[in-house]
Amino acid sequence: MTSRRAVLGLMAGAAGAAVLPAPLRAQELQAAARREGRVVVYGSWPAAVMNRLGTAFRAKHGVAVEFTNMPTSQTVQRFVAELEANQPNVDVVQISDLAPYVDFARRNLLLAHRSAEYAAYPERFRDSDGRWVVLAMNAENMIYNTEQVPRERAPKDWADVLRPEFQGRIAAPDIRGGGTGYLFYYAMREIFGVDFHRRLGALRPQLHVGTAGQGQAVLSGEAAAAVGLLHYTGLDLLKQDARAPIGIAWPEPIPLAVRAAGISARAPRPNAAKLFMDFVASDEGQRVGVVGAGSISPRAGLATPGVPDLAARRTFTIGHDQMDRYLQQQAELTREFTQLYL
Amino acid sequence: MTRSAGTQAPRARAGAAPWLAEGEWVPVLVLAALCFLILYPLYWIVEGSLRVSILDAGYTLGWYRKVFGEDLAATLRLFANTLLLAGGGTAMALLVGTGVALLIARTDMPGRSLYQLVFMGPFFLTPMISGVCWTLLASPRIGILNAWLRPLLGLSGTTGPLDIYSMPGMIWVLGLYLTPYVFLSVAAALRSIDPTLEEASRMSGCSAPRTLFTVTLPMIKPAILGGALLAFVLGMGIFGIPAILGIPARTYVLSTAIYGAMAGWPANREYACVLSLILLGASVFAVGLQRRALGGRSFTTITARGSRQAQVELGAWRWPIGIGAWLIAGVLCVMPLAALLYAAFASRWTASFRPDLLTGRNFARLPEIEPNLIPALRNSLFLAALSATLVVVLAVLLGRIILRRRDVVSRLIEQVAMLPVGLPGMVFAVGLLAAYIRPPLILYGTPYILLIAYVTLFLPVGVRASTASLRQLDPALEEAGRMSGAGALRRILDLVAPLIRPGMLAAWALIFVTLMKEFSSSVLLGSPAVPVNATVLWNLWTLGNYGALAAFEVINTALMAGVAGLVLAFGGRRHARARAA
Numbered sequence: 001m002t003s004r005r006a007v008l009g010l011m012a013g014a015a016g017a018a019v020l021p022a023p024l025r026a027q028e029l030q031a032a033a034r035r036e037g038r039v040v041v042y043g044s045w046p047a048a049v050m051n052r053l054g055t056a057f058r059a060k061h062g063v064a065v066e067f068t069n070m071p072t073s074q075t076v077q078r079f080v081a082e083l084e085a086n087q088p089n090v091d092v093v094q095i096s097d098l099a100p101y102v103d104f105a106r107r108n109l110l111l112a113h114r115s116a117e118y119a120a121y122p123e124r125f126r127d128s129d130g131r132w133v134v135l136a137m138n139a140e141n142m143i144y145n146t147e148q149v150p151r152e153r154a155p156k157d158w159a160d161v162l163r164p165e166f167q168g169r170i171a172a173p174d175i176r177g178g179g180t181g182y183l184f185y186y187a188m189r190e191i192f193g194v195d196f197h198r199r200l201g202a203l204r205p206q207l208h209v210g211t212a213g214q215g216q217a218v219l220s221g222e223a224a225a226a227v228g229l230l231h232y233t234g235l236d237l238l239k240q241d242a243r244a245p246i247g248i249a250w251p252e253p254i255p256l257a258v259r260a261a262g263i264s265a266r267a268p269r270p271n272a273a274k275l276f277m278d279f280v281a282s283d284e285g286q287r288v289g290v291v292g293a294g295s296i297s298p299r300a301g302l303a304t305p306g307v308p309d310l311a312a313r314r315t316f317t318i319g320h321d322q323m324d325r326y327l328q329q330q331a332e333l334t335r336e337f338t339q340l341y342l
Numbered sequence: 343m344t345r346s347a348g349t350q351a352p353r354a355r356a357g358a359a360p361w362l363a364e365g366e367w368v369p370v371l372v373l374a375a376l377c378f379l380i381l382y383p384l385y386w387i388v389e390g391s392l393r394v395s396i397l398d399a400g401y402t403l404g405w406y407r408k409v410f411g412e413d414l415a416a417t418l419r420l421f422a423n424t425l426l427l428a429g430g431g432t433a434m435a436l437l438v439g440t441g442v443a444l445l446i447a448r449t450d451m452p453g454r455s456l457y458q459l460v461f462m463g464p465f466f467l468t469p470m471i472s473g474v475c476w477t478l479l480a481s482p483r484i485g486i487l488n489a490w491l492r493p494l495l496g497l498s499g500t501t502g503p504l505d506i507y508s509m510p511g512m513i514w515v516l517g518l519y520l521t522p523y524v525f526l527s528v529a530a531a532l533r534s535i536d537p538t539l540e541e542a543s544r545m546s547g548c549s550a551p552r553t554l555f556t557v558t559l560p561m562i563k564p565a566i567l568g569g570a571l572l573a574f575v576l577g578m579g580i581f582g583i584p585a586i587l588g589i590p591a592r593t594y595v596l597s598t599a600i601y602g603a604m605a606g607w608p609a610n611r612e613y614a615c616v617l618s619l620i621l622l623g624a625s626v627f628a629v630g631l632q633r634r635a636l637g638g639r640s641f642t643t644i645t646a647r648g649s650r651q652a653q654v655e656l657g658a659w660r661w662p663i664g665i666g667a668w669l670i671a672g673v674l675c676v677m678p679l680a681a682l683l684y685a686a687f688a689s690r691w692t693a694s695f696r697p698d699l700l701t702g703r704n705f706a707r708l709p710e711i712e713p714n715l716i717p718a719l720r721n722s723l724f725l726a727a728l729s730a731t732l733v734v735v736l737a738v739l740l741g742r743i744i745l746r747r748r749d750v751v752s753r754l755i756e757q758v759a760m761l762p763v764g765l766p767g768m769v770f771a772v773g774l775l776a777a778y779i780r781p782p783l784i785l786y787g788t789p790y791i792l793l794i795a796y797v798t799l800f801l802p803v804g805v806r807a808s809t810a811s812l813r814q815l816d817p818a819l820e821e822a823g824r825m826s827g828a829g830a831l832r833r834i835l836d837l838v839a840p841l842i843r844p845g846m847l848a849a850w851a852l853i854f855v856t857l858m859k860e861f862s863s864s865v866l867l868g869s870p871a872v873p874v875n876a877t878v879l880w881n882l883w884t885l886g887n888y889g890a891l892a893a894f895e896v897i898n899t900a901l902m903a904g905v906a907g908l909v910l911a912f913g914g915r916r917h918a919r920a921r922a923a
Binding site: 044046047048051066067068069070071072073074076077078080081082084085086087089099100103104107109169171174176177178206207208209210211212213215216217219220221222232233236237240241243244327330341342 | 396397477482484507585589590592605608609611689690692711779787865866868869870877880881883885887888889
C-alpha cells in the first residue's frame with residue numbers, strides 16, 4: 001500500500017508545485033541556477049549529443065549537466081520510481097516518445113515552465129502550460145541497398161515496397177519494439193488503410209526492434225530495403241562510409257517521430273532545469289544539440305544537412321490533441337499487427 | 343574413506359560435519375540476510391504485477407487474468423518456445439561442454455590449454471553481439487557460410503541452406519553461449535576428483551568408454567547437473583539472442599515479449615512482471631528437479647588422501663582426434679570471433695571478405711565517439727572483480743550450510759539463493775530499483791547499488807558452483823582438521839579452499855566475464871559518476887555504429903580473456919601443486 005499512498009501524495013503535492021509564482025528574469029534565473037550548481041538529466045538522447053549540449057551550456061551559464069543515458073522505458077521507470085519513493089533526483093526528463101509526457105502532464109508530474117523560447121515552436125509540439133516541449137524530430141523514411149536494387153526499380157513511394165520483388169527482403173519495424181514502430185504502423189494505416197499492412201505482411205518482411213538493426217540488414221544486403229526507420233540511420237551509414245551501398249528515399253507523407261523533454265514537478269534544481277530547457281530550446285541549443293546531431297529542429301529556419309525541407313513536404317505527426325486516440329488504438333492495432341505480420 | 347558414487351549417505355550427524363560456528367542461529371541469520379537480498383526486490387516485482395499501471399494507484403488481478411485467461415494461448419506459445427530454446431541450448435551446451443571438458447581434463451589431446459580458452463571465446467561476447475556475428479556467418483541471403491555451402495552442395499537460388507533466423511539457429515547460438523557454464527563446471531570437477539576409481543575400473547579390464555560412462559560421468563553428476571541447471575535457467579531469461587535472431591523470423595519467447603511489454607507506452611511493466619513470474623516459477627521447478635535427481639546420494643570423491651590426475655592416452659588417435667576437435671572449435675568458436683574482428687576492422691559490414699574495406703578507424707574514433715570509454719572499462723573491471731569475489735566467498739559459506747545441514751532452513755537457503763537466476767535482468771532490475779530507492783536501505787544514486795545488484799544477480803552461479811564442488815568433499819577432511827585443533831576459519835582456508843579452488847575459480851571467471859557485459863541492471867541503476875561498459879554499449883547501439891560497437895567488443899573481450907585466463911591459469915597451477923603435494 002506504500003506505493004499507492006506515495007502516488008496519491010505525489011499528485012496532491014505536485015499540483016501545487018507545478019504552478020510558477022512568477023517568471024524569473026534571465027539574469028535572476030542564471031544566478032539561481034548557478035547557486036544550484038548542476039542540472040540532472042535522464043534521457044534516451046545519444047550521449048554524444050548530450051555531451052555537446054552539456055559543454056556548450058556550461059560554457060555559457062557555468063552550470064554543469066549530469067546526464068544519464070538510458071532507453072526510454074528505463075528513463076520512465078526511474079523517473080516514476082524516484083517520485084513514488086519520494087527520492088527525487090532528476091530535473092529534466094528527455095525521451096523519444098510524446099505519449100508519456102501527455103500522461104505525465106495530466107497527472108501534474110511535470111513543472112509548468114512558460115519559456116519565451118517555447119513560443120518559437122508550433123503549438124502542436126508544446127504543452128500550453130509549458131510542461132513539455134518537442135525539442136527534436138526524426139523523420140521515418142526508407143533506405144535500400146543500391147547493389148541489390150537497380151536504380152530504375154528503387155522505391156520512391158511507400159507503395160513501392162509492396163511489389164512482389166521485395167518478398168522476404170524488406171526490413172520493417174516490429175510494432176512492439178517501441179514508439180517508432182507503432183508510429184509507422186499507425187501512420188501507414190491512417191494514410192493508406194489496413195490494406196497496406198495486409199499486403200506488406202503478406203511479403204513476410206524481416207521484423208526488427210530498433211532502427212539500427214534495420215540499417216545493418218540493408219547495409220549487409222540481407223534485406224533489400226527497410227521502411228519506417230529513423231532518417232539518421234541511413235545518413236549515419238553514409239557518414240561512416242561514403243561508399244556504403246545505401247540509397248535513401250523520402251516517401252510522403254513523412255511520419256515524424258518526436259523527442260520531447262520536460263521538467264520534473266519535484267525537480268531538486270528547478271532553476272537550473274529551466275535554464276537548461278531554455279538553452280536547448282534556443283536557436284543556439286538547437287544548432288548544437290539537434291541540427292548538429294542530425295535530427296530535425298521544430299524551430300523554423302534551421303536546416304539539417306541531408307534532410308529535405310520538410311516545410312515543402314507532406315508530413316504526418318501526432319499532435320497532443322490526437323494522442324488519446326493514438327494510444328487508445330494501440331492494443332487493438334498490436335493485435336491486428338500480430339495477425340497480419342506473424 | 344572414499345564412498346563410491348551413488349551410494350546412500352548417512353544423514354548428517356551433529357558435529358560430524360561442523361559448520362563455521364556450530365550455533366543454530368547462523369543458518370537462520372543467513373536465511374534472513376538472503377531473504378532481504380533476494381526476496382525483498384522480488385516482492386516489488388510481485389507488487390508490480392498487481393498494480394493497475396505504472397502511474398495508477400491501486401491493485402488488480404487484471405494482468406494475471408490477461409496472461410492466464412484471455413491471452414492464454416499466446417502465453418502457452420511463448421512458454422513452449424522458451425522451453426524449446428532453453429532446453430535445446432542446454433542440450434547442446436551439455437554435449438559440447440562435457441565433451442570438451444573430458445578432452446581437456448582426461449586426454450593428451452594436442453593444444454589442450456589453448457583449446458580451453460578458445461571454447462570460452464563465444465562466452466566473452468555479449469549475447470546480442472554474438473547474435474549479430476552469427477548473422478554475418480549464417481543469415482540465409484548474405485551469410486558467408488551459405489555463400490560457401492551453396493556451390494559446394496550444388497544448390498541453386500540465393501538463400502540458404504543455413505538460416506540463423508530460426509529456432510534451430512537460436513538454439514545453436516545459445517548453446518554455444520551456454521557451453522562454458524557446463525564446460526567450466528565439469529572440467530573443474532574432473533580436475534578435483536580422485537582418479538583411483540577410474541584406474542581401478544581400467545585395471546579391472548573395462549574399456550575407456552565404459553569407464554567413462556560407468557565411473558567418471560556418475561562421479562561428476564553434480565557438476566554436470568549444476569552446470570545444466572544454470573545453463574537452462576539462464577537460457578530461459580536471455581534476451582539478446584532471441585531479439586536479434588528470433589524477432590526477424592517472428593519467433594518470440596518470454597524475454598522478448600517482456601521487452602516488448604516494457605518498451606512502448608503505456609508501458610506494460612505489470613504485464614512484464616507477470617510474465618517474469620512464470621520464468622521464476624520455472625526456475626524454482628528446475629532447482630527442485632535437480633535436487634530430486636541428486637537425492638540423498640553422496641558424490642564424495644575428494645578424500646583426505648592425495649591424488650593425481652588420471653589421463654587417457656589417445657595413442658594413434660591423438661592427432662586425428664586433435665585435428666577433428668580443432669576443426670569443430672574452428673566452426674563453433676573461431677568463426678564468430680573472426681566475424682567480430684572483421685566487423686571491428688572493416689569500414690562497413692559486408693557479406694564477403696573485402697580487404698579494401700579494412701581500416702583501424704573504428705578503434706581510433708572510439709574515444710571521440712565515447713568519451714567515457716576508459717572510465718567505463720576501469721569501473722566495470724573493478725566492480726566485476728569485486729562482485730565476483732564477494733559472490734564466491736558468500737557462495738562457499740552458503741554451500742556449506744546447504745550441504746552439511748540437511749534441514750528445512752538449508753533447503754530454503756538453496757531455493758532462495760537460486761531465485762534471481764531465472765528472471766530477465768530488465769525485470770529484476772526494476773525490483774532492485776524499487777527496493778533500494780526507499781528506506782530501510784537507500785543505495786540509489788551510489789555505486790554500492792550496482793555492487794549489491796551484481797552480487798544478488800550472480801549469487802546463484804556461485805552457489806551452484808560451491809555446492810557442486812563441496813558435494814565432492816569428504817567431511818572427514820574437516821573432521822581431521824578439527825581433531826588437530828584447527829579453528830573453523832583455518833579449516834576453511836587451509837583445507838576446504840585449496841580443494842574446491844578449481845570449481846570456485848571457474849565460477850569467479852564466469853561471474854566476472856558476465857558482469858563485464860551486464861546491461862539491464864547497470865543501465866537502470868548506474869549513475870553518470872560511475873560509467874560502466876553497459877553505458878558505452880547502449881550509446882554505441884543507439885548511434886547504430888556497429889563498427890565502433892565491434893571495436894569496443896574486441897577491446898572488452900581481450901580484457902576479459904586476459905583477466906579470466908590469468909586467474910584460471912594461476913589457480914590451475916596452484917591446485918596442481920597442492921594436489922601433488
